[in-house]
Amino acid sequence: xxxxxxxxxxxxxxxxxxxxxxxxxxxxxxxxxxxxxxxxxxxxxxxxxxxxxxxxxxxxxxxxxxxxxxxxxxxxxxxxxxxxxxxxxxxxxxxxxxxxxxxxxxxxxxxxxxxxxxxxxxxxxxxxxxxxxxxxxxxxxxxxxxxxxxxxxxxxxxxxxxxxxxxxxxxxxxxxxxxxxxxxxxxxxxxxxxxxxxxxxxxxxxxxxxxxxxxxxxxxxxxxxxxxxxxxxxxxxxxxxxxxxxxxxxxxxxxxxxxxxxxxxxxxxxxxxxxxxxxxxxxxxxxxxxxxxxxxxxxxxxxxxxxxxxxxxxxxxxxxxxxxxxxxxxxxxxxxxxxxxxxxxxxxxxx
Amino acid sequence: xxxxxxxxxxxxxxxxxxxxxxxxxxxxxxxxxxxxxxxxxxxxxxxxxxxxxxxxxxxxxxxxxxxxxxxxxxxxxxxxxxxxxxxxxxxxxxxxxxxxxxxxxxxxxxxxxxxxxxxxxxxxxxxxxxxxxxxxxxxxxxxxxxxxxxxxxxxxxxxxxxxxxxxxxxxxxxxxxxxxxxxxxxxxxxxxxxxxxxxxxxxxxxxxxxxxxxxxxxxxxxxxxxxxxxxxxxxxxxxxxxxxxxxxxxxxxxxxxxxxxxxxxxxxxxxxxxxxxxxxxxxxxxxxxxxxxxxxxxxxxxxxxxxxxxxxxxxxxxxxxxxxxxxxxxxxxxxxxxxxxxxxxxxxxxx
Numbered sequence: 218x219x220x221x222x223x224x225x226x227x228x229x230x231x232x233x234x235x236x237x238x239x240x241x242x243x244x245x246x247x248x249x250x251x252x253x254x255x256x257x258x259x260x261x262x263x264x265x266x267x268x269x270x271x272x273x274x275x276x277x278x279x280x281x282x283x284x285x286x287x288x289x290x291x292x293x294x295x296x297x298x299x300x301x302x303x304x305x306x307x308x309x310x311x312x313x314x315x316x317x318x319x320x321x322x323x324x325x326x327x328x329x330x331x332x333x334x335x336x337x338x339x340x341x342x343x344x345x346x347x348x349x350x351x352x353x354x355x356x357x358x359x360x361x362x363x364x365x366x367x368x369x370x371x372x373x374x375x376x377x378x379x380x381x382x383x384x385x386x387x388x389x390x391x392x393x394x395x396x397x398x399x400x401x402x403x404x405x406x407x408x409x410x411x412x413x414x415x416x417x418x419x420x421x422x423x424x425x426x427x428x429x430x431x432x433x434x435x436x437x438x439x440x441x442x443x444x445x446x447x448x449x450x451x452x453x454x455x456x457x458x459x460x461x462x463x464x465x466x467x468x469x470x471x472x473x474x475x476x477x478x479x480x481x482x483x484x485x486x487x488x489x490x491x492x493x494x495x496x497x498x499x500x501x502x503x504x505x506x507x508x509x510x511x512x513x514x515x516x517x518x519x520x521x522x523x524x525x526x527x528x529x530x531x532x533x534x535x536x537x538x539x540x541x542x543x544x545x546x547x548x549x550x551x552x553x554x555x556x557x558x559x560x561x562x563x564x565x566x567x568x
Numbered sequence: 569x570x571x572x573x574x575x576x577x578x579x580x581x582x583x584x585x586x587x588x589x590x591x592x593x594x595x596x597x598x599x600x601x602x603x604x605x606x607x608x609x610x611x612x613x614x615x616x617x618x619x620x621x622x623x624x625x626x627x628x629x630x631x632x633x634x635x636x637x638x639x640x641x642x643x644x645x646x647x648x649x650x651x652x653x654x655x656x657x658x659x660x661x662x663x664x665x666x667x668x669x670x671x672x673x674x675x676x677x678x679x680x681x682x683x684x685x686x687x688x689x690x691x692x693x694x695x696x697x698x699x700x701x702x703x704x705x706x707x708x709x710x711x712x713x714x715x716x717x718x719x720x721x722x723x724x725x726x727x728x729x730x731x732x733x734x735x736x737x738x739x740x741x742x743x744x745x746x747x748x749x750x751x752x753x754x755x756x757x758x759x760x761x762x763x764x765x766x767x768x769x770x771x772x773x774x775x776x777x778x779x780x781x782x783x784x785x786x787x788x789x790x791x792x793x794x795x796x797x798x799x800x801x802x803x804x805x806x807x808x809x810x811x812x813x814x815x816x817x818x819x820x821x822x823x824x825x826x827x828x829x830x831x832x833x834x835x836x837x838x839x840x841x842x843x844x845x846x847x848x849x850x851x852x853x854x855x856x857x858x859x860x861x862x863x864x865x866x867x868x869x870x871x872x873x874x875x876x877x878x879x880x881x882x883x884x885x886x887x888x889x890x891x892x893x894x895x896x897x898x899x900x901x902x903x904x905x906x907x908x909x910x911x912x913x914x915x916x917x918x919x
Contacts, residue, residue, distance in 0.1 A: 229868070237900075240907035241592075269866040276868045283869070385783060394783040424775035430859070430887045432736060432745040469821060508781070515620040517580070517627045518634070520895055536781045542893055544871055548900035549588075555903075556591035 219558040220321035221246050221291070222551070223310055225298055225497075228256015229540050230532030231326030232280040233547035234554075239289035243555055246291040246318055247284065248298055248310070250493075254281045256328055257533075258540065264358035265408065266540060267400050268434065273359065277540075301501050305527030306561030321558030322527050324550045325511055326543075327497055329488040329533040332383025332391065340379060341455030341482060347462055348455060348482045351378075351398070354405055364409050366481050372413055373480035377464050378402045379452055380422045384487035384537075393508055395487035396537035399426040402485045403435035403445070410443040419446045419477070421466065450475065455482055488537040501528060510536045521550045529554050570909040571672035572597050572642070573902070574661055576649055576848075579607015580891050581883030582677030583631040584898035585905075590640035594906055597642040597669055598635065599649055599661070601844075605632045607679055608884075609891065615709035616759065617891060618751050619785065624710065628891075652852050656878030657912030672909030673878050675901045676862055677894075678848055680839040680884040683734025683742065691730060692806030692833060698813055699806060699833045702729075702749070705756055715760050717832050723764055724831035728815050729753045730803055731773045735838035735888075744859055746838035747888035750777040753836045754786035754796070761794040770797045770828070772817065801826065806833055839888040852879060861887045872901045880905050 222238055224231045227249035238245040251260055255277050258266065263273035284290045293312065300311040301323070308320045334342035334350055341348035346368040357364050366373050380402055384395040399422070406418045425447065427436040439445040452466040461478035468475045490509035491497070498505050504524040506512040511534045514522035523530050529550040532543035573589055575582045578600035589596040602611055606628050609617065614624035635641045644663065651662040652674070659671045685693035685701055692699040697719040708715050717724050731753060735746040750773070757769045776798065778787040790796040803817040812829035819826045841860035842848070849856050855875040857863040862885045865873035874881050880901040883894035 233900075237903045237907065241903070241910050266868070269868055271867060279869060392784045392788065393781050394779050396780040424777065426775065426777045426779050428745050428777050428779055429747040429889070430744050430857075430861070433743045433859075437743065470823070472822065506781075508784075510781070516622060517617070517620055517891065517895055518630060520892055521899075538780070540868065541871055542896070544868055545893070545896045545900040548872075548903045549584075549896040549898075552588045552592070552899045552903045552906075556588065559592050 219243065219562040220307070220319050222554045222558060223248065223308065223318065223320035223323040224326055225323065226256065226326035226328055226534070227254035227292070227294070228326060228328045228532065228543070229258065229277060229280065230328070230543040230547035231256070231324070232277070232284055233544040234324050234326060234531060234551040235284045235290045236280065236287070237548045237551040238555060239284070239287045241555065242289065243558070244289050244291070246293065246320065248296050248312060249292070249294045250297045252295045254284070254292065254294065257331070261331065261352050262356040262359045264355045265404065267397065267404050268431065268541065298500060305557055306565075308527065321561055322529065322554035324547070324554055325497070325501065325523065325528065325530040325534050326532050326547060327491050327493065327511070327534045329490065329537070330492045332486040332489050334382055334484045334486055336389055337382055337484070339454045340382065340452065340484065341462065342484055345455070345457050345462055347480065348484065350484045350486045351401060351405060352486065354483055358408055363412055364481070371480070372416070374416055375479045376409055376416055376418045376481045376483065377477070377479045378406060378418065378420045378483045378485055379464070380420065380485045382484040382486050383489065385423060391487060391489070393537060394426065396426070397539050398485040398487060400431045400435045403427060403439040405483070406445040407439050407443045410445060417446070419448055421448050421450045421452055421464070423449070448475070488533060491534065501525065503528060510534065521546060521553055527557060570594065570913040571658070571670050573905045573909060574599065574659065574669065574671035574674040575677055576674065577607065577677035577679055577885070578605035578643070578645070579677060579679045579883065579894070580609065580628060580631065581679070581894040581898035582607070582675070583628070583635055584895040585675050585677060585882060585902040586635045586641045587631065587638070588899045588902040589906060590635070590638045592906065593640065594909070595640050595642070597644065597671065599647050599663060600643070600645045601648045603646045605635070605643065605645065608682070612682065612703050613707040613710050615706045616755070618748065618755050619782065619892065649851060656908055657916075659878065672912055673880065673905035675898070675905055676848070676852065676874065676879065676881040676885050677883050677898060678842050678844065678862070678885045680841065680888070681843045683837040683840050685733055685835045685837055687740055688733055688835070690805045691733065691803065691835065692813065693835055696806070696808050696813055698831065699835065701835045701837045702752060702756060703837065705834055709759055714763055715832070722831070723767070725767055726830045727760055727767055727769045727832045727834065728828070728830045729757060729769065729771045729834045729836055730815070731771065731836045733835035733837050734840065736774060742838060742840070744888065745777065747777070748890050749836040749838060751782045751786045754778060754790040756834070757796040758790050758794045761796060768797070770799055772799050772801045772803055772815070774800070799826070839884060842885065852876065854879060861885065872897060872904055878908060
C-alpha cells in the first residue's frame with residue numbers, strides 16, 4: 218500500500234483531488250483550517266454557480282458529502298499544517314493538533330482570500346450600508362431572502378454592479394485581473410432581474426471579460442434576455458444624497474461625466490492571494506509568485522508542480538481561478554501525485 | 569490488467585492524458601488522424617507559447633517524445649475511429665485502417681479548427697498578401713525567418729493586429745469569444761517589437777481579455793515595456809492605396825472615424841469547433857452544444873464527461889481553451905477514465 222496523499226485545503230480543488238484519488242483506491246488526507254469543508258463556495262454562502270447554474274450547497278456540498286462518506290479519505294478540519302518535512306515519497310506533516318501524518322506527496326489547494334472592499338474607501342463600502350459586495354449578494358440570494366437594501370430591507374429599484382473592485386488597480390496594489398468577476402456579475406445581474414423584474418441593473422466595467430463560451434451564456438444573454446445595461450466607465454466615487462447612493466464617474470465611451478442615483482451598489486470584489494500564503498510558503502518551503510500567489514511550474518511538463526518536488530498545487534492558490542478549472546486542476550494534481558507515490562512504491566518494493 | 573484507455577487526438581490534452589495514464593501504469597492508445605502527434609501547436613507551427621514562453625516545438629514536442637518513448641502508450645497516427653461500440657469498461661473501436669481495438673474507456677481530445685479568415689472578406693485576407701493570420705505570424709517566427717511582409721519580404725514598419733476575427737461576431741455565426749487570442753496577440757506584439765524595435769504595433773480590440781495573471785504579464789507589460797498601442801475600435805474594412813494597407817474603422821472611445829496605413833495586418837483568428845465534430849458526434853453517439861463544440865457535463869461532479877457514459881472529453885474540443893487548461897483537463901479526464909476502468913476491473917475480478 219502506498220502512503221496517503223496530503224491535501225491542504227478542502228475547497229473545490231481539494232475535494233476534487235481527494236475524490237479522484239479515492240476513486241482509484243488511493244488514500245488521501247484533507248487538512249482544512251476551517252471547521253468545515255467546502256471552501257469559499259460553502260463558507261461564503263455562494264448562490265448559483267458559474268457556469269453550471271447549480272446551487273453551491275448542492276454542487277460543492279455534494280462534493281463534500283462524497284468525500285466525507287469515502288473510507289479512503291481522512292478529514293481533519295479545524296486543523297493546520299505547522300511543519301512539513303521530508304522528500305518525495307516520504308513526507309511528514311506536523312499538525313496544529315499535535316499529531317503527525319505521513320504522506321507520499323502533497324497538494325496545496327489553499328485557495329484565495331476575497332478582496333476586502335474597505336481598501337477601496339472612495340467607493341462607499343463601510344460608509345454606506347447599501348454598498349455591498351458580490352459575496353454579500355450571493356448570501357442574500359442563497360439565504361432565500363432575496364436581494365434587499367440592508368439599510369431598510371426594501372427592494373432596490375436601481376442597482377449598480379461595479380466591476381474590478383480590488384482588481385486591475387495599481388493604486389491599491391492589485392494589478393491582476395480576477396478572471397471570473399465579470400461573468401459572476403452578469404450572472405448576479407440576471408438573478409436580480411429575474412427576482413425583481415422592475416429593478417434596473419447597470420454594470421460598470423473597464424473591459425467585459427466573459428471569455429470563451431461565457432460570452433453568449435452570460436454577456437449577450439444578460440443584455441438581450443434580461444435587459445441588463447452596461448456602462449464602460451471610470452468610477453470616481455460613490456456618495457449619497459441622503460436618499461440614494463450616487464455613483465459618479467466618466468463614461469469612457471462618450472467621454473462625459475455621468476452621475477446616476479442607485480438604491481444598491483454592489484462591489485464585484487476580486488481574488489487576493491490567500492492571507493496565509495506567506496506563512497504557507499515558509500512552512501512548505503516553496504516560492505510565491507510576484508503578486509503573492511503560490512508559484513507554479515509554468516513549463517507544460519511541470520504544470521501543477523510547486524518549487525518543491527513532491528508538492529503540487531491546484532486552483533485559486535495559484536491565482537484567480539474559476540471553480541471548474543480549479544476542479545480540473547485538482548484532479549490533474551491528484552494524477553501527478555498518484556504517479557509519484559506509485560513510482561516511489563514500485564522502487565521501494567523492488568529494492 | 570485493465571483494458572487500455574482510448575485517447576482520440578494527440579494534441580496537448582491527449583498527450584497529457586496519455587502520459588498521465590502511463591505514469592500510473594495504465595495502458596493508453598492514442599488515435600490521431602494526422603500523420604504526426606502534437607496537435608495545433610506542432611502541426612500549425614506555433615512559436616513561443618502562452619504563458620510558459622517555451623517554444624512549441626520544445627514544450628509540446630517534448631510531450632510528444634515523452635509518450636512516443638513510453639511502452640504503455642500505443643500510437644496510431646494517420647488513423648481515425650470509424651465506429652465506437654460497447655459500454656463503459658468494454659468498448660470496441662473500429663479504426664480506418666481496418667483494425668479494431670478494445671478499450672475500457674475513451675477520451676475525446678479532438679481539439680478545434682482555426683477560423684478561416686476568408687470568411688471575413690471585408691478585412692482583406694485573401695485579397696491583399698500582406699494581410700495574414702496569427703497562425704502565419706507564429707510560423708514566420710518559429711521558422712526563424714522573422715516577421716516580414718509576404719508581398720516583398722520587407723520588414724514591416726507599422727503592424728496592426730485585429731482582434732476577434734471569427735469571434736464575438738454574430739454576422740458570421742461566431743458568437744463565442746475565443747478566450748486566448750487577446751493574450752496571444754499581446755505576446756506576438758511583444759515578439760515583433762523585440763525583433764523589430766523600429767516597428768510600431770497597434771492592437772485593435774473590443775475588450776481586452778487578458779484575464780487573471782495574464783493582465784500584468786501580457787497586457788501591461790506590452791504597453792509599458794514594449795510600447796504596444798491599443799485602440800478600442802470597430803473595424804469597417806481593410807483596403808489598400810497601392811502602397812500601404814489601410815485599416816478603416818471607428819475609434820469607439822472618441823467616437824471618431826480612424827484611418828491608419830499599415831505594412832502588415834494580422835488577423836487574430838478565433839477557434840471554431842473542429843470541422844469533424846458532426847461526424848465525431850455520430851460515430852461516438854454524443855451530443856454537441858449549441859455552437860457545435862463537444863457538449864460536456866456542466867455539473868461539477870460531471871466535468872469532463874460527455875453525454876455518453878464512459879466517454880470523456882478534454883481541451884478545446886469543448887470550446888475555446890488555453891493550452892495549460894487543456895493539459896489540466898486532459899489529466900483530469902485521464903483520472904476519471906482511470907477510475908472507471910479500475911472499478912470495472914475490480915467488479916470483474918470479484919465476479
